[in-house]
Amino acid sequence: MVTQWITEYSHGGMMDNRPRKKPRIVWDDPQTIPHPKVPTPLHCVQQVFNGASMDHTFSSMHYNPRIYRNPSPPWREDSKDGHYVFSIGENLTFRYRILSKIGEGTFGQVLECYDLEKKELVAIKIIRSIKKYREAALIEIEVLQKLAKHDIGGTHCVQIRHWFDYRNHICIVFEKLGPSLYDFLRKNNYCSFPIDLVWELGRQLLESVAFMHELCLIHTDLKPENILFVSPDYFKVPVYKFLPRFSKDFSNFKSIPMFSTIKLIDFGSTTFEHHDHSYVVSTRHYRAPEVILGHGWDYACDIWSIGCILVELCSGEALFQTHENLEHLAMMERVLGPLPHNMVNRSDWRAEKYFRHMRLDWPQGASSMESIRAVWKLPRLQNLIMQHVDHSGGDLIDLLQGLLRYDPAQRLKARQALQHPFFTRNPNRCGYSPHLL
Structure with missing residues (x-):
């Protein structure tokens, strides 16, 4: 920004003819050129979402930031937690128009x-303007670039477009x-989910994790929130098609994805195998026993x-x-049997x-009767699966027992799990076909 001084005549008051100096701002950064009178193309974008054609003034325009001056919003103070403060419809730099908020986490917002x-x-992904989160974001960018380099066609992990630093917030641009x-x-x-879809999702998930492990990367935060369908399309199917024969319900419907392709996201906690490992990893519900017991962890925590x-x-x-x-350890013993003495x-x-x-100090060490009841209501793994799976139940139980072995050294590797009979035994199974449901 360059400040120049120009002479203007005031209008009104007692000294109408007296010249005065007034600063004029010359904007040399196209990201900060104020031009509030330029019409917003947001309505054009909404037409695209609804399947309509774009407004001709927007679709025929060749993008040039110095011609189409779409300003960034005025500088605002971040929230007390360091989150970027924004409004729907405004710009994030001159290039990106904010349409909605997808999610929020400890790292920032998406x-x-x-x-x-x-x-x-x-x-x-807009990272909070706090030093430790900015440093973690730079590591995540390094991981994403390595994944993109080896993931030809982008079949396993979300693809990074690019990244930039905007008002002390690191912003990472991804495919939608x-x-x-x-x-x-x-x-x-x-x-x-129907068992055929579980089969397909499990196969893709194991292939993606095997791909990461072969690059010496450990995701450390695998959970359903971090596994995304590539397509948002879905359709409705009667619930009775997924219930056991003795429990028919003809009144309800559920959403089924039209396409089963998935990708992994959120590599903010991903660790290189040779880097120092933090004491605790993974979201609580998906945390491996060796992490809770303080044994250290490796690739097996993803499994x-x-x-x-x-x-x-x-x-x-x-x-x-x-x-x-x-309580977590007590639930593990309830579902999978007692922890081995060596662990x-x-x-x-x-x-x-x-x-x-x-021996586990349970139920004597329980914090409440509610906690004890929460553990006792859990069934054994075999019973839990057979309640929901009509066919392939035996193979699925055997696979899960291999994935959920207490000892990480005996746990199945991702490539080994892909060779399990659950995935290979039925030669007629060729993937998820929603139209056959």
Whole structure:
């Protein structure tokens, strides 16, 4: 920005003919050129969403930031937590028009934006203006660029377009994907997915994680919220088609994705195998036992999370719905059997309090009767799966037992799991076909 001084005559008052000096601002940065009278193309963008053609004044325009001066909003103070403050319809730099807020987390916010240059929808992750989150974002960008370099065709992970630093916020631009697995579960009132779709989602998930592990990367935060369908399209199917024969319900419908292609997102916690590992990783419900017991962790923590996700897709609910370590371990023993003594022996000083005489201090150490009831209502893994799966139940149970082994050294690897009979035994199964449901 350059400030020049010009002479103007005032109008009004007692000294009408007296000249005065007034600063004139010359904007040399196209991102900050104020031009409030330029009409917004937001209505044109909305027409595109509704399937209509774009307004001719917008569609025929060749994008040039110095000609089409679409200003950035005035500088605002960040929120007290360091989040970027925005309004729907305004610009994020001259290039991106903010359309909606997709989500928010500890890292910052994700916004749906329209790229005025490429004329496409994108998702932009705006990192909080706090040093530790900015540093983590730079590591995430490094991971994303490595994934993009090796993920030819972008079949496994969300693709990064580019990134920039805007008003002390690191902004990462991604391709726009569809809803997450969790969004579908919630939309269906946490009703399970059909087994053919679970088969297809599990296969893709294991292939994506195997791809990451071969690049010496550990995701560490696999959960349904971080697995997105590529397409947002879906259709309605009667619920009775997914219930056992003795439990027919002809009144309700549930949403089924039209296409089953998925991609992994959120690599903010992803760790290179050779980097230092933090003490705790993974969202609580999907956290492996070796993390809780303080043994350290490696690639196997991702495999445990996949096992928990597959159970959730089959049942509709998270397998371990808990918020404290002792209750979490008690739930594991209830569903999978007792923890092995060698793992209990190796527990660090933080986890020793959960055991007494080499046995889990449960229910004596429970925080409440509600906690005890939450554990006792859980069925064994075999019973839980057979409640929701009519066919392929035996193979699926065996697969899950391999993914959810307590000892990470004995847990299945991603490539080994893809060779399991659940994926290979039925030669006629060729993938998810929603029209056959």
